[in-house]
Amino acid sequence: MGRAVAVIGTGQTKHGRRDDLSYPDLVREAVKKAFEDAGITPKDVDGVVYGSMPSMMEGVAYNHFYFADALRTVGKPLFRTETCGSTGQSVAHTAIHWVASGMADIVLVVASEKEHEGDAQATMMTILEPFLMVTIGGAPVAFSLQSREWMGYYHIDEDKAREAASIVSVDSHDGGLNNPLAHIRVKLTKEDVSKAPIITYPVRLYDVCPVSDGACAVIFASEEKAKKICKKPAWVKGIGFRGEEYFIGDSSKAVWQSTIEASKEAYKEAGITNPLKELDVAEVYNPFSYQELMFLECLGLCPPGEAPDYVIKGTFSPGGELPCDPSGGVLCCNPIGAAGLIRVAEAALQVTGKAGEHQVEGAKLALSHAMGGAMQFNGITILGSEL
Amino acid sequence: MAERYKVDKDLVRMEIVDFTFPQKEYKTSRHDTVLPYNWALGPTWTKFFDGLKEGKIFGTRCKKCNKILVPARTFCPSCYEDMEEWVELPQEGSIETWCLVNYKYYGQVKEPPYIIGQIRLDKADCSLTHFIGGFDLSDPDKVRKKMKTVSRVKAVWSKEKHADIYDIAYFKPV
């Protein structure tokens, strides 16, 4: 993969409804924290990568121009990368490629969303052309279709899937309670989840992520710089990214090839042969609890069609074999463009022992993941405490 | 559509009439961006939509992998070959997946509740996204029980056709 690359600093805003500040100020909140965490100044940075959801989300066509000052990009090269929900992984990968290639030593990556500036769901409706794919733009529609396709394909009992999805939601919300930066911080029971109002059947209110404002910044550095600057870097062990056809109906979303292939590539690069055993923690992109079940399978963390059994026996719960989303995951916080980068930042916090109340004891190897588009993209970044 | 916007003549811009934002802590600056688009459908999608107006569902076949895709495509996504052979597809098919939409959001073309499904028309090698309907959708539990018994559906055509995807009103259970 070229030169070794490490995360040397991360910063996240307090996520939630941030009417208290303007969008550039929100971005600045994360950027400032990342510089403080890394202990470097903007003059040490060779370039900046930025990403978000489509500009219509907040109505400024080139929002990275609007944030030029907050991104500290004056006098530096600036890249924009975006792949919808997986933007956060894509911006990280852009920086990793940049540093690994030897063309830059230190790169600042920022991703953000301020969904309360506009109507997030209305923007989602513009992600697909409106004349062929029948009003599917609403995210809960697309991902409920996928969840049901998965349940149908493996003949998964509806009640069993419901129970497992409820556990995923309860575990994530418990994580949110341990994460002071999370948007949703509430104690839920399985009954709260399974009896909540229906959004897009079988998906109910607490199976769905919130609409959040938030930003995340991560600083990547070459091996030489990381060793010089940072006491405890989080090393990039492997990355993978895959795209799919535009039309949802062209390929199976139950056996989701882009997740499967992207994770295989990342595992191969990281030298991981048994991810469930070898990984210590996973930040799986889970805007929908049902979708996390399918991801657990496609990421190779349990056999196909068996995610509900593994979830019900606690494999992915706190204290289980592989705790998932101890930060609360996307279910507790979804500034969409930033959500995939938050997964990377959380993985870095975990392997460097800096995750605070939601630290998984002794975590050394962490997976971060995000998906995007109308079931079109998947990205993975694996971070470790050892080079 | 036009009645959803009013023109603020002093500012010469459009504002969406039926949409309000919740109050924020500090001052806000409202600005609605209403942009007109006119997408070119090209010969393939023009013929596909003209077919719908005639009550026919067309796909195209790839000469290399032999797959029939619907909506009709200009080229095969896997082989990158031109797809020039037109095939009229049966109007019946199987449901691959579905979901009941029970919430309102901006830009919806239909009042909820409604069902969106992936329907694999017979002979097609992919599934088509469309509505499933023709029965009472008001009770989610009843819908769930009903859908357990449904696997085959058939196109129901709109009374008025405009050569667009909504010329098919929905697919009904057979």
Ligand SMILES: [Zn+2]
């Ligand atoms: Zn072909």
